[in-house]
Amino acid sequence: MKSRAGAAIGGAFAVGLLAILGWAGFAPIDKPASREEVFEIPQGTWARRMAGDLVDILPNEIRLTLGVNDVLLLRNLDDVPQTFGPALMMPGQSFRLPFEVASEYQFACTAHASGQMTVIVYPEPSTPWRRIAWRVREQWSKLKA
Amino acid sequence: MTSRPTTTRRNFQHPKGRRAVLGLLCAIGLATLSASAGAAAPALKAGVFDPPRVAPDFSLQGSGGAPLKLSDYRGRVVLLGFGFTSCPDVCPTTLSVLAAARKKLGAAASDAQVIYLTVDPERDTAARMKQYLGTFDPTFVGGTGTVDQMAAVRKDYGIQAEKKVFGNNYMVAHSSYVYLIDRKGALRALMPYGHTPDDYVHDLRVLLSE
Numbered sequence: 001m002k003s004r005a006g007a008a009i010g011g012a013f014a015v016g017l018l019a020i021l022g023w024a025g026f027a028p029i030d031k032p033a034s035r036e037e038v039f040e041i042p043q044g045t046w047a048r049r050m051a052g053d054l055v056d057i058l059p060n061e062i063r064l065t066l067g068v069n070d071v072l073l074l075r076n077l078d079d080v081p082q083t084f085g086p087a088l089m090m091p092g093q094s095f096r097l098p099f100e101v102a103s104e105y106q107f108a109c110t111a112h113a114s115g116q117m118t119v120i121v122y123p124e125p126s127t128p129w130r131r132i133a134w135r136v137r138e139q140w141s142k143l144k145a
Numbered sequence: 146m147t148s149r150p151t152t153t154r155r156n157f158q159h160p161k162g163r164r165a166v167l168g169l170l171c172a173i174g175l176a177t178l179s180a181s182a183g184a185a186a187p188a189l190k191a192g193v194f195d196p197p198r199v200a201p202d203f204s205l206q207g208s209g210g211a212p213l214k215l216s217d218y219r220g221r222v223v224l225l226g227f228g229f230t231s232c233p234d235v236c237p238t239t240l241s242v243l244a245a246a247r248k249k250l251g252a253a254a255s256d257a258q259v260i261y262l263t264v265d266p267e268r269d270t271a272a273r274m275k276q277y278l279g280t281f282d283p284t285f286v287g288g289t290g291t292v293d294q295m296a297a298v299r300k301d302y303g304i305q306a307e308k309k310v311f312g313n314n315y316m317v318a319h320s321s322y323v324y325l326i327d328r329k330g331a332l333r334a335l336m337p338y339g340h341t342p343d344d345y346v347h348d349l350r351v352l353l354s355e
Contacts, residue, residue: 096193
């Protein structure tokens with residue numbers, strides 16, 4: 001009796017896992033309305049820095065996915081020029097950088113203590129395995145946040 | 146049912162009403178035109194500045210021996226890069242890509258000028274830059290100056306350059322992207338390192354067609 005119950009539970013678990021994997025691999029990705037990943041330097045950032053406040057503007061690592069969010073949009077809303085990622089931007093200026101190749105990109109960036117900013121661009125989740133990997137990454141980043 | 150056309154006609158015939166309708170039609174026409182122009186403008190492969198600013202001018206020593214001023218190149222599309230002649234990897238790659246892009250562009254390349262400014266003015270003389278750049282494309286123009294002059298230009302363009310000393314020698318770690326400056330002298334875009342000649346050709350065609 002015990003072994004039958006165990007087998008039933010194991011079978012149900014396997015079916016459930018297959019169902020989840022099937023959904024993760026074959027269900028279409030919900031693409032956002034815009035492919036832009038937006039980061040802004042708020043007004044007053046320079047003043048806050050001058051006052052000794054270590055303002056964190058950009059994450060050290062930005063992860064993008066081709067076909068989902070593959071455009072980096074940086075905006076300088078501050079009153080002074082800012083070097084943001086690779087670009088020197090004047091007040092009120094924005095910089096829109098599209099990515100077409102999955103790779104890891106290193107940019108010099110004075111907004112970071114390391115002086116480096118990394119942009120990781122993942123391939124388009126166009127196959128079942130890539131969709132599964134994309135969903136796992138998404139869930140993982142949500143959990144970390 | 147009958148009052149609406151009457152009211153409409155009366156308003157249209159009234160000078161003020163007619164002006165209002167004409168104004169509205171003009172506004173709709175302009176909005177349609179600007180929307181279609183915006184939709185038709187092809188996106189660049191490079192990162193785009195919005196709004197673009199005027200590319201800061203500079204007056205340096207050109208590799209050809211004559212003074213080098215950016216503003217002298219108004220009317221042409223300028224590809225502005227920063228590097229140094231002793232660079233082992235990034236600069237040779239970038240310059241090879243730019244040379245290949247110019248070749249692919251064909252006759253239109255005569256309106257595209259590559260300007261390469263040194264981040265190592267202590268070693269890069271005008272003559273050395275001419276010899277170095279000429280190995281990639283004889284039309285490339287180099288620029289050098291005093292340490293202070295070059296630092297000021299780098300600051301204007303947000304270029305990072307840091308000397309790394311190795312024994313008796315040194316290298317310069319530097320920003321590796323190329324600026325795209327349009328015919329009017331506006332700093333339109335920034336092409337990160339790693340893009341192909343075809344990407345440059347695509348963007349040059351867009352900017353040259355303006």
